Amino acid sequence: MVWTFIKTTLLVGILTGILFAIAYLMGLDPIVALGFAAFMNLIIYWFSDRLVLRMGRAKVVSEEDAPRVYAALRRLNITSGTPMPKVALVDNPVPNAFATGRSPGKATVAVHTGLLSVVNDEELEGVLAHELTHVRHWDTLTMTIAATVAGAITYLAQWGWFFGGAFGYGGGGYGRGRQQGSLIGLLLMLVLAPFAAMLVQLAVSRTREYAADEGGAKLSGKPLALASALEKIEYQARSRTPSTKANPALSSLYIINPFRGSMLAQLFSTHPATEKRVARLQRIAATMGYGSYYSQ
Secondary structure, three states, rough: HHHHHHHHHHHHHHHHHHHHHHHHHHOOOOHHHHHHHHHHHHHHHHHHHHHHHHHHEEEOOOOOOHHHHHHHHHHHHHHOOOOOOEEEEOOOOOEEEEEEOOOOOOHHHHHHHHHHHHHHHHHHHHHHHHHHHHOOOOOEEEEEEHHHHHHHHHHHHOOOHHHHHHOOOOOOHHHHHHHHHHHHHHHHHHHHHHHHHHHHHHOOOOHHHHHHHHHHHHHOOOOHHHHHHHHHHHHHHHOOOOOOOOOOHHOOOOOOOOOEEEEOHOOOOOOOOHHHHHHHHHHHHHOOOOOOOOOO
């Protein structure tokens, strides 16, 4: 848990530097620029979970709207002793799930509607146990901050032309100012977007997914059901084009990275191969006295 707070502090510090630099280049006084950066970091820390849910287009729902999810979480919470998280649904046909929140007491588990349509109750319980393990290990603190920071930096890169235009309008004429602004905007796009991806990679280790798989398998007692769910989600991730509703900045939070086969996917690669995860779950099942076959 100490290492989690260290990584989170580093992320916040890096974002502070970037925000300060941009505010200063926009002509703000250094003290004002530092205040702006500090204010943005405060917002990101306290509201990161809400920002992530908004970025993921997730809507918090009641038990009436997601009875299967609530039922599975209640069974798991009896075993784990963790607080009952909030439940959110994402209207997305691509099956997936993620957890967010800066502490176990403020956690939210979000499930895509597409997941509910392809997994049975045991597989759903396995997926939710994986997400609850992230919550119990405080992974969601770093994951949520990393996703929010990556999103913030990516948005700054996308708005680079605006900042570039502001930088370029001083002296030398309108045309040259516009050209300079466009160049600076392009440089921001080329530098900040990959940098955001690098931050996520540094902050979120792939071993975290293995640990959540193992913890989820033991918590649910259904390692092969979780393996089966991962295979189904992986199949859909390969056979479908990622929905335009999905946000690449959240790729580290999803149980399976839905962004495959593109440069963006490679930049945000934070998950080990699903085949390796399934093989590890099968070995865990063998040590728990299960066979290698799961009857769906």
